[in-house]
Amino acid sequence: MHLSDEEKAMYDGRDGPAVQKAMDLLVRYGEALGAERLVETRNVCATITSTTPFQRDFAQTRGGMDAVFSEFSLDSPEVVPIPKFKVFTSHLQLGFDPGQPERMGIDTQTLQFYERSERHAAGLGAQIMNTCTPYQVGNVPTRGEHCAWMESSAVVYCNSVLGARTNTEGRESCGAAMLTARIPDWGYHRDENRHATHLVELDVEVESVQDWGLLGYFIGEQVQSGVPVVHRRGGDIGRAPNLPRLKHFGAAAASSGGVELFHLVGITPEAPTLEHALGGKKPMEVLRYGPAERRAAYERLNTTAREAEIQYVMLGCPHYTIEQIWEAAQLLEGRRLHADVQLWIFTPRAIKALADRSGHTRIIEEAGGVLMTDSCSAMSRAVPPGTRAVALDSAKQAHYLPAILGVQAWFGSTAECIEAACTGRWQGGLK
Amino acid sequence: MHLSDEEKAMYDGRDGPAVQKAMDLLVRYGEALGAERLVETRNVCATITSTTPFQRDFAQTRGGMDAVFSEFSLDSPEVVPIPKFKVFTSHLQLGFDPGQPERMGIDTQTLQFYERSERHAAGLGAQIMNTCTPYQVGNVPTRGEHCAWMESSAVVYCNSVLGARTNTEGRESCGAAMLTARIPDWGYHRDENRHATHLVELDVEVESVQDWGLLGYFIGEQVQSGVPVVHRRGGDIGRAPNLPRLKHFGAAAASSGGVELFHLVGITPEAPTLEHALGGKKPMEVLRYGPAERRAAYERLNTTAREAEIQYVMLGCPHYTIEQIWEAAQLLEGRRLHADVQLWIFTPRAIKALADRSGHTRIIEEAGGVLMTDSCSAMSRAVPPGTRAVALDSAKQAHYLPAILGVQAWFGSTAECIEAACTGRWQGGLK
Amino acid sequence: MSDRHDTAPNPAPDLVLHGRKVVGGVVEAEALVTHERISGWGGIDPRTGTVIEIGHALRGQSFAGKVLVFPGAKGSSGWSAMFHTARLLKAAPAAFLFNEMTTKMALGAVVSHAPALTDFDRDPLACIETGDRVRVDAERGTVEVFKRPPAAHDGDPPA
């Protein structure tokens, strides 16, 4: 792999052992990929803090937080002192909500260790955003900006909607990027890999958040890790989908398949035309999405659902925007949850502060629900005790929760979920 | 003006008198513009709350908050009861920071009236973002999304960087949009008005936040309310400018001129190529931006500056991102402000919550500075007592503050501003 | 102000412009003309209708009750709110004649409830001077200009 003079100096230890270890990892990783060079990045989104007993023991026996960062974020068994981050670094979601430890079954020791590791990460320069949606709390990459992001739903948003450039990075490559401002120049960083490989022809209106989730789920299953371009025969896709719609669409496509980049003709920045999105090439495959495909996606998302009695409603995957919290609060205002149902809504901490101020938190709590942060049920494996069936408005969460926890999942609209929360029964159905 | 059946029903009073008044205003406004129809919008950013004694008296004598909304947000002298907003509505910045009333010279009565009006607006469905940068707290419009936004720096970001569509709306047109989900289909909502009118050829590297501010200031002066496209002869513009750079660039161009939409070839979503940005037409004018133009912009921004002793440093115009707060905190860490200098940094409330958690607020306060929200010095006309000269890293603020308050303004980099804050003297200069 | 205009009906205007109605209404008042755009927020004092922008040709002068003849609006999105407040405080212009249509200008004229015209057959900035008496009939789209006597005009400061 070719290294610039600056990169060689870091590799040779000019900036100390941690930067050297970081460069060493990047070189090993870049060579594994077959990358020819590194690219400069000034925007890293990663998991840095520690929430597991294993990491807690590791810190105790191996040399504190520096040892944890050395091993888990730099793949260095040697403990090196970690300097401040060189690059704007945003912290992603965690394994629980530190504001709700009991609800999430978190013991005091784990919480305290997390808090220590949060302080450590913040001291190094991590922005404690604690969300899978950094783009709604001030990290909005611009077109062409090279990023090093983890979290598949964030990666697909960053690449596709914002036109910035990132691969799906991991904890160690992000750790190295924080200290070096470098990441392998491979995959979606390069023009030639950003063209569409699969064409999806729409034969049906796609309007609601639920519609966009269904379309994303279908596409992910079909194209796996390809780059889909969505096109409406004979016209526009329709009303421009807003942030919540594209967030649900991308998260769904990233979970049923492994979509990291998509194009919507006339909407996303690299698809002014179909030809442009395809880069002048023919698609490997042409798929059609009509009412039958829509229904099939809906049914697959609801395969585990048997019992209409639900015990749990989870909203906020990916983390809810303030607009979605407002919508949920409007649906809840003046109502009460069914006595046997719990409602947890997840959002970034900063957006919760906004929801508090805007009056939504009070409405949700008065109805019996709770607004939580930093995590979600899939990440934390936490659901209310006794949950057998859960109602969800997220295709991603409906994909993961039954697999992870063995619960039944009902997938539907936000309104259907709130209705289920208030009545205790799922009464939804595809419209 | 053509009205759809739905619009006619609202105009005829189906949804009550407030919606009727809103439609009446939109029709008067649309006809004034010469618009042929309305367009649907589901994203409104506006000032709604009240901070002036005049509005306080108005509320007292004319019928409370409904009277204020009727008159100031709907242009209706008749007091109509205001229903909940139909549309996702974000509140923009205000005339002071309610968290720092004394620092801003705000008396208790004004503060209490503001708080009452904030509760009223929140109760109607306003998200209390209180910032000129809604796009950093979860309102990130998508390409092609029709918006109704006030605040010139937000408008230009929304149109240009995000590729959404808005004109510079006012309080009354936004008030009407909140209740009807409509805004005149005119100006930047329409394809034919989004092409570039002026070509700016770059002959110099544009890299730092300061560089982008200078370029924006030059362009605004030259093109006034035109649509500039920026192009680098023989190549790319260089490293993709990130959010803070584009925010400063747009705000500068919107204040020295009235730029509401710009294109950067290869970067912004409607400028994949120069030809595309120009819509196949020839530019009305071709401008060159080289080292001489850069220096001239710098000197114009510093025309009022005479005394090197500064009493005040203001950062956060447009409201600082968490990345910028982190950078400022790094520059301040372990230092103390000069005894005669105050440092105020402005950011949205939600981002302040994030800065608190990430440790930046503590660093800034330990140095003697203060992190404020909701407003800025230009909006509030508040500067520390005794301020004669102020140091700024924002071309927009440097444009307005001397005109509004008669103070001298030094414009430079963030690092120069922090240096001035710690030494009490301006030692900056164009590099 | 010239007595001639205040005391007698004007049998025939010195010139007539035709434009497009922006806001309806009929009014007759003295013209205040500037070749510079006007800022709302930070540019005017809505209590008196006085232009306050430093360096502006009209700085210190009030447009209250005048026919404001100018290129158009500039500056922040608070434009309409400032002129709206000026109207409530009885300090708004009697009418707006302008060349450049923008959303700020249109909305500001609408909420000022003052007759307004644009898209003229002749540039009003080229043929109307401060102190001229102007009759604006926005419904008919006409602007009748009664020129101030040249002698008085030449000698006076443009107030």
Place this chain on the structure above:
Amino acid sequence: MSDRHDTAPNPAPDLVLHGRKVVGGVVEAEALVTHERISGWGGIDPRTGTVIEIGHALRGQSFAGKVLVFPGAKGSSGWSAMFHTARLLKAAPAAFLFNEMTTKMALGAVVSHAPALTDFDRDPLACIETGDRVRVDAERGTVEVFKRPPAAHDGDPPA
């Protein structure tokens, strides 16, 4: 496991594949083969190296100490962290042979410190079976496969 492979040196492999080195090293161990991609986070238990994904062909089986032969990685960006943890808990695969290069796969292999190869001249999924003994020399880019005796293989459940 077959005694044959544990007790005697193998004079000649049954077949040899050539691929591109992803992570260097030399190792010999038994193969665990799946035609399905593997998820890291939510897909494996890093304490035991066991696949836990519901419905996965390898569910309940452990790759600890095996040569894992599979199409590639899928799922969340926690892939490398899960295999990294598995390595620390001595439950990582002995080697990775895979077809699809992704950042998840590359980084996961790197932090597992296990020899890894891809870009083969023959599809390893088509010619290596669970239980085969495999010698991976990532430096030389070779995979030597010593087939399990057909009788044993046909009769046994796949390990």
